Amino acid sequence: MKYMLLIYNNPAEEPEYGTPEFDSMMSDFFAANEKMKEDGVLVDGEGLQGIDTATSLRIKSGKVETMDGPFAETREHLGGYYIVNVPDLDAALSYAALIPSAKFGTIEVRPLMDYNPAG
Amino acid sequence: MGNTTPQTIAVAKILDEVIRNDRGRLLSGLISRLGDFQTAEDALQEASISALRHWGRSGIPHSPTAWLMKVALNKGIDRIRSSIRENKKAENHAQLAMKYTENIDPEDIPDERLRLIFACCHPALEEKSRIALTLRTVCNLTTREIAAVFIDTDSTIGQRISRAKAKIKAKGIGFSIPGPDLWSSRIDTVLSTIYLIYTTGYVTEESASQDFCNEALFLAQLLNNLTLADPEIEGALALMLLTQARKDARIDSDGASVPVFEQNRQRWNNHQIAQADDLLQNALKKKRPGPFQIKAALADCLMAEPNPDWEQMSFLYQSLWQFEPTAVVALNWAVVLSELRQEQQALTKIETLKEDLSEFQPWYAAYAHVLTKLGRYNEARVAYAQAIERSQNVANRHFLTAKLHELGVQ
Structure with a gap:
């Protein structure tokens, strides 16, 4: 089963660039990446730029509306994601626990939809 | 011919007994091999119908449980095959299950209930769903019996159970025994669920609630035997x-x-x-x-x-x-201190907990108890009255009322 591990956190609580905490977070991210690759479960994974770079779009009565900023103002933002291919939820959770942001944010684990035409 | 009816009744009785005793074992074996709750339940249902017919004609098999397991597995495989044509995953399950039917030893059905307990008590499910699902699937209580204790309707509990089953499938909760890294946190969730089943039964005044206590004891015993x-x-x-x-x-x-x-x-x-x-x-x-x-x-x-x-x-x-730095633990600790002649410290501690426990009936009872020990009877009377007001339980209310009377009503 494929799962997306969505990384939500509050940028204010993230370790600051240049501090030892930041370095240890980055090396934990690196270790998590390596572990997922080594186990052959990593499908994809990216970090996102901050919400100040976000542009939102919706179509209202046929007209495209474009806005500066994210879809919803919340304290915790989507900051990145992994997609892993693993046998079950417990396996997905064990990889989610490797993501260092879990210590100050939340990792949401969601199965991807299965578009198998035979199913 | 004249024997048909009594014989049918006898077969139905035996089948009923086998299902009552072994449903959890059968179902967990089927679920872990067929990979799905619903398929397993339907397959067992079909196998039971077959049993009525076959056992009536050819006699009760040597091991009714093994017979049911084998037939239900075959029914389940047929279901998977016919309902989903080319789904690879289903094919895998069918093959796996097939391999199992070939090796089935009538005397030795492996007990898969542990896997089932871990799935039903997975922390990714809501607490109440864990309880309902475990009681229904592992303990074979009916939705009516579960609803009686929760003071819910039969259909509300039924829906909760089927939603939980659907969630297990959709979230990909596996029927596996957690590895060493997850073991202690998972066993904790399982034990908390079982203990909650116990206490729910213990505090509820419904006569059916004693079942919950017995089932909780049964589950803990089972868990202890299987690990x-x-x-x-x-x-x-x-x-x-x-x-x-x-x-x-x-x-x-x-x-x-x-x-x-x-x-x-x-x-x-x-x-x-x-x-x-x-x-x-x-x-x-x-x-x-x-x-x-x-x-x-x-x-x-x-x-x-x-x-x-x-x-x-x-x-x-x-x-x-x-392990549990909670207000409730602090409250109980304070009561113990008051028995060790540290009434004043106990009272101070209890007072600091008021905000967290303002709706918790035992807080008022504990407060009243310690005030009484300190001879502050007027305040104790007020606290007892507040405790009585919040008491959900008749016996508890009687006890508190007696305590209040000992102080003399003003």
């Missing part, structure tokens, strides 16, 4: 046995609840107490303390003869605090 002795499982089982042992003594002839150390010991179940003591001794030998072991030890100290060992209890609450 390599885990001290927390032993602790949880010991705790429930010690509570259960006092069942007949907990309410007096006036219908008021009786504090443990004032209970008539003649009415305690010594067999259950001895069993609990053995379990607790075994658990403590492993030197891996945990909250259930500590709570069982607390129950044991409370039941000590001739008086509770308050001093030891105070140490135990200190250890429990390391």
Whole structure:
């Protein structure tokens, strides 16, 4: 089963660039990446730029509306994601626990939809 | 021909008994091989219908449970094959299950209930769903029986159970035994669920609620039999046995609840107490303390003869605090302190907890109790009245009312 591990956190609580905490977070991210690759479960994974770079779009009565900023103002933002291919939820959770942001944010684990035409 | 009816009745009776005793085992074996709750339940249902026909014609098989397992597995494989044509995953399950039917040994159906318990008590499910699903699937209680204790309707519980089953499938919760890294947190969720089943049964006044207590004891015993002795499982089982042992003594002839150390010991179940003591001794030998072991030890100290060992209890609450730094633990600890002649400290501690426990009935009872010890009767009367107001339980209300009367109503 494929799962997306969505990384939500509050940028204010993230370790600051240049501090030892930041370095240890980055090396934990690196270790998590390596572990997922080594186990052959990593499908994809990216970090996102901050919400100040976000542009939102919706179509209202046929007209495209474009806005500066994210879809919803919340304290915790989507900051990145992994997609892993693993046998079950417990396996997905064990990889989610490797993501260092879990210590100050939340990792949401969601199965991807299965578009198998035979199913 | 004249025999047909009695024979059909006899077969139905035997089938009924096999299903009642072995449904959990059959279902867990089927689920872990067919990979899905619903398919497994439907397959078992179909196999039961076949059993009525076949057993009536050719006699009761040597091992009815193995017969049902084999036939249900075949039915399940057929279902998977016909409902989903080329789905690879389903094919894998079908192949796996096939391999199993070939090797089936009628005398030896592996017990897969442990996997099923871990799936039903997965932390990714809501607490109440865990309880309902476990009771329905592992213990074979009916939705009606479960609903009676929760004071819900039959259909609400039915829906909750089917939603939980759908969630297990959609979220990809596996029927697996957690590995060493997950073991202790998972066993904790399982034990909390079982303990909640127990306490729900214990505090509810419905007659059906005794089932919950018995099922919780059954589940903990099962868990203990199916795992390599885990001290927390032993602790949880010991705790429930010690509570259960006092069942007949907990309410007096006036219908008021009786504090443990004032209970008539003649009415305690010594067999259950001895069993609990053995379990607790075994658990403590492993030197891996945990909250259930500590709570069982607390129950044991409370039941000590001739008086509770308050001093030891105070140490135990200190250890429990390391695992569960909650307001409820702090409240119980404060009450123990008040028995050790530290009434003033106890009162101060209780007062600081008021904000967190303002709707918690035992807070008012504890407050009233300590105020009484300090001779502050007017305030104690008010607190008892507030405790009575918040009491959900008749026996408890009787007990508190008696305490209030001892102080003389003003």
